[in-house]
Amino acid sequence: MGAGFLSASAQTLSPEQAHEDLLFLKHKLDILHPGLGYYTPKARVEQIFDSLYNHINAPVDYLGFFHHVSPLISTLKDGHTNLNHRKNFIDKSTRFVPFYIREADGKYYISHNMSADTSLRRGTELVTLNGRTLGDLHRLLMDVDRSGSDGDNLTGRKQWSLIQFADYYASWFGSTDSIAVQYRLPTDTLLRQTKLACPTAATFRSVFQKRYRNEIDRRPNLSVRMVDTLTRTAVLRVSTFMGPKKYDPLQIAFKKKLKQAFQQIQDQKVENLILDVQNNGGGVVLNSARLLQYWMPKPFRIMEHEQMKVAARRELVNRWNPLSAIQFSLLYKKDGYGGFSERATRRQYRPRKHMAFKGNLYFLMNGGSFSATTSVLSKTLDAGMGTYVGEACGGAYWGDFAGHFKTVTLPNSRLQVRIPLKKLTHAVNPGKANGFNVEPDFTVGRTYEDVLSGRDYMLNYTLNLIRDGIVVRKPLTTRPLQALR
Numbered sequence: 001m002g003a004g005f006l007s008a009s010a011q012t013l014s015p016e017q018a019h020e021d022l023l024f025l026k027h028k029l030d031i032l033h034p035g036l037g038y039y040t041p042k043a044r045v046e047q048i049f050d051s052l053y054n055h056i057n058a059p060v061d062y063l064g065f066f067h068h069v070s071p072l073i074s075t076l077k078d079g080h081t082n083l084n085h086r087k088n089f090i091d092k093s094t095r096f097v098p099f100y101i102r103e104a105d106g107k108y109y110i111s112h113n114m115s116a117d118t119s120l121r122r123g124t125e126l127v128t129l130n131g132r133t134l135g136d137l138h139r140l141l142m143d144v145d146r147s148g149s150d151g152d153n154l155t156g157r158k159q160w161s162l163i164q165f166a167d168y169y170a171s172w173f174g175s176t177d178s179i180a181v182q183y184r185l186p187t188d189t190l191l192r193q194t195k196l197a198c199p200t201a202a203t204f205r206s207v208f209q210k211r212y213r214n215e216i217d218r219r220p221n222l223s224v225r226m227v228d229t230l231t232r233t234a235v236l237r238v239s240t241f242m243g244p245k246k247y248d249p250l251q252i253a254f255k256k257k258l259k260q261a262f263q264q265i266q267d268q269k270v271e272n273l274i275l276d277v278q279n280n281g282g283g284v285v286l287n288s289a290r291l292l293q294y295w296m297p298k299p300f301r302i303m304e305h306e307q308m309k310v311a312a313r314r315e316l317v318n319r320w321n322p323l324s325a326i327q328f329s330l331l332y333k334k335d336g337y338g339g340f341s342e343r344a345t346r347r348q349y350r351p352r353k354h355m356a357f358k359g360n361l362y363f364l365m366n367g368g369s370f371s372a373t374t375s376v377l378s379k380t381l382d383a384g385m386g387t388y389v390g391e392a393c394g395g396a397y398w399g400d401f402a403g404h405f406k407t408v409t410l411p412n413s414r415l416q417v418r419i420p421l422k423k424l425t426h427a428v429n430p431g432k433a434n435g436f437n438v439e440p441d442f443t444v445g446r447t448y449e450d451v452l453s454g455r456d457y458m459l460n461y462t463l464n465l466i467r468d469g470i471v472v473r474k475p476l477t478t479r480p481l482q483a484l485r
Contacts, residue, residue: 011061011062011063012059012060012061012062013059013060013061013062013065013412013413014059015056015057015058015059015060017412017413018056018060018065018068018412018413019053019056020411020412021065021069021410021411021412021413021415022049022052022053022056022069022072023053024408024410024411025069025072025408025410025417026049026072028406028408028417028419029072029076029417029419031309031311032309032311032312032315032406032419032421033076033078033081033309033401033419033420034307034308034309034312034339034401034420034421034422034423035076035078035401035420035423036076038078038401039076039077039078039150039151039152040075040076040077044075045072045075045076048071048072048075049072052068052069052071052072055068056068062086062089062413063174065413065415066083066085066413066415067144067172069083069415070083070144070145073146073417074143074144074145074146076146077146077150077151077152078146078150078400078401078420079146079147079148079149079150079156079370079371079394079395079400080371080400080401080402080405080418080420081146081401081417081418081419081420082145082147082417082418083145083415083416083417084415084416084417084418085171085415085416086409086413086414086415086416087414087416090167090170090171092200092201092202093175093200094170094175094200094201095170095175095176095177095198095199095200096166096167096169096170096175096198096199096200096201096204097129097165097166097169097170097176097179097198098113098114098115098166098179098196098197098198098199098204098207099111099112099113099114099115099120099126099165099166100112100114100163100165100166101126101134101162101165102162102446102451103138103158103162103446104445104446104447104448104450104451105447105448106135107125107134107448108125108126108134108135108138109122109123109124109125109126109448109451110122110123110124110126110183111451111454112208112211112212112215113211114199114203114204114207114208114211115196115197115199116196116197117194117196119185120181120183120185121185121186122186122451122452122454123186123448123451123452124183124184124185124186125183125184126181126182126183127182127183127184127191128180128181128182129169129179129180129181130176130179130180131180137169138158138161138162138165140172141161141165141168141169141172142154142157142158142161142162143157144172145157145160145161145168145171145172147160148160148281148367148368148370148371148394149367149370149394150394150395150396150400150437151396151436151437152436153367153392153394153396153436153437154367155366155367155391155392155393155394155437156367156368156370156393156394156395157367158367159279159366159367159368159394160367160368160394163279163368166204175198176198177197177198178195178196178197178198179195179196179198180193180194180195181193181194181195181196186452215454219237219239221237221238221239221240221244221257222236222237222238222254222257222258222260222261223236223237223261224236224237224261224264224265224268225237226268226270227274227459227463228272228463228466228467231271231272231463231466231467232268232269232270232271232272232359233270233271233272233273233274233463233466234265234268234270234272234273234274235273235274235276235459236261236265236273236274236275236276237276238275238276238277238280238291238373239279239280240280240281240282240283241254241280241282241283241284241285241287241288241291241372241373242254242283242284242287243283243284243287244257251284251286251287251290254284254287254290255287255290258287258290258291258294259355262294262352262355262357263355265355265357266355266357270357270359271359271360272359272360272362272466273357273359273360273361273362274362274363274364274459274462275361275362275363275364276364276459277363277364277365277369277373277376277377278364278365278366278368278369278390278458279366279368279369280368280369280370280373281368281370281371281373282370282371282372282373282374282395282402283371283372284372285302285303285372285375285403285424287372288302288372288373288375288376289302289349290349291376292349292376292379292380293349293350293351293352294351294352294355294356294357295351295356295357295358295361295380295385295475296349296351296379296380296383297351297383297385298351299348299349299350299351300348300349300351300379300383300427301346301347301348301349301427302349302375302379302426302427303342303399303424303425303426303427304399304425304426304427304428305341305342305423305424305425306341306342306403306422306423306424306425307335307337307339307340307341307342307422307423307425308332308339308340308341308403308404308421308422308423309338309339309421310338310339310340312339312340312404312406312421312422313328313332313340315404315406315421316328316404316421330343331343331344342422358475359475360387360466360471360474360475361380361385361386361387361475362386362387362388362389362462362465362466363377363380363386363387363388363389363390364389364390364458364459364462365377365388365389365390365391365392365393365438365440366390366391366393366458367391367392367393367394368394369393369394369395370393370394370395371395371400371402373393373395374393374394374395374396374397374400374437374438375395375426377393377438378395378397378398378426378428378438379426379427379428381397381428381432381433381434381438382426382428382429382432384432384473385473385475386472386473387441387442387462387465387470387471387472387473388438388439388440388441388442388472389440389441389442389444389458389461389462389465390440390442390443390444390458391440391443391444391445392435392437392438392439392440393437393438394437395437396436396437397426397428397430397433397434397435397436397437397438398425398426398428398430398433399423399424399425399426400420400424401420401422401423401424402420402422402424403420403421403422403424404420404421404422405418405419405420405421406418406419406421407419441472442461442465444457444458444461
């Protein structure tokens with residue numbers, strides 16, 4: 001067993017190698033994944049595995065095996081469980097579809113063109129790529145990769161597979177030197193076709209920076225800008241819950257920037273605060289709790305339960321570090337069900353007394369709002385606060401599978417699969433949910449005019465709500481007498 005590393009020049013697996021990889025992956029999922037059977041019954045997962053295993057009876061090339069494994073991962077319907085290529089499959093020589101693509105009214109348009117043919121300007125409708133319609137390609141890519149989308153939710157899958165269309169396309173089809181395109185120019189019904197060279201990632205970025213330098217979003221995370229002085233409205237952009245420093249275990253830098261942001265909000269006497277969490281894929285849960293402290297009306301917990309399977313202990317305890325076993329015992333205890341639970345789950349966070357925001361909260365969210373971002377949205381909704389604009393977030397109201405991760409490498413193909421180790425259950429009342437995900441109070445979609453103008457259509461919609469005095473959930477006033485700074 002263990003048939004060796006699959007080199008770039010020898011990309012074929014024997015049936016025995018493929019079977020070994022599938023069995024290895026299935027074993028790791030069985031012993032580590034805390035949500036196996038949660039969204040898809042275990043019997044169905046077993047059925048899919050058996051079918052995949054039994055249908056390999058001949059040698060299979062690397063990319064074909066990647067496609068073959070994909071259904072086993074996607075059937076789990078867990079946005080934190082990811083199938084990834086072996087190291088260096090995507091490298092500096094990989095070539096990508098030369099567009100950023102956006103959907104509006106069921107059609108697909110170029111928003112940014114990095115090809116050598118500059119006649120394909122913004123608003124050009126893309127009809128087919130290499131003979132397949134854009135709609136067909138989009139459905140394929142969103143079905144084979146459920147990253148950032150839990151359960152049967154579609155918004156996360158739609159969002160990421162389109163925003164990162166070039167990456168998804170290269171991952172599924174491999175590098176391609178050129179593509180055949182059928183398209184219609186703006187204000188023209190004539191169906192045209194051409195063949196375009198595909199750029200490397202370096203060329204893609206270089207062309208984008210030259211052609212669209214005025215459109216590059218340079219706003220730092222946790223940046224505040226006043227957008228309407230008449231209604232005292234500001235936007236706080238929260239693009240990630242990861243701290244700005246690589247080595248900052250206590251996340252002090254994030255905490256400091258957050259405090260500066262709310263000091264600015266207080267100084268500018270903001271009455272309506274728009275939290276822009278579009279495409280915020282999450283980060284450190286501690287930082288999501290710190291954000292919530294600025295508006296939650298009373299002490300709160302983020303999680304009700306944090307649980308993991310017994311085998312996860314081996315991934316967190318390093319035999320070469322005796323302190324890791326002690327640390328594990330301090331943090332976790334046996335849960336009585338054959339696994340472990342977090343001791344500090346019931347930790348409470350106290351609301352901020354100074355710089356607490358007491359005005360109206362509006363959230364701009366989309367399918368890319370996931371993980372720790374969903375925690376913020378769920379807790380705020382559970383507290384009866386906020387007006388939600390856009391589309392359903394990618395994560396589930398109840399919680400997710402995340403916390404700690406183990407990336408396993410299959411022995412022959414070297415495919416990599418990231419497996420979450422913890423089940424995180426939000427401390428929320430299920431009866432206060434407005435859907436499986438946090439759903440918007442006002443659903444807002446992109447129009448063709450939005451594609452042409454590049455305007456922030458969700459922000460414009462929200463500003464009109466504020467000017468019309470529309471607030472779905474007004475701020476709560478009950479606050480503790482004392483709170484931590």
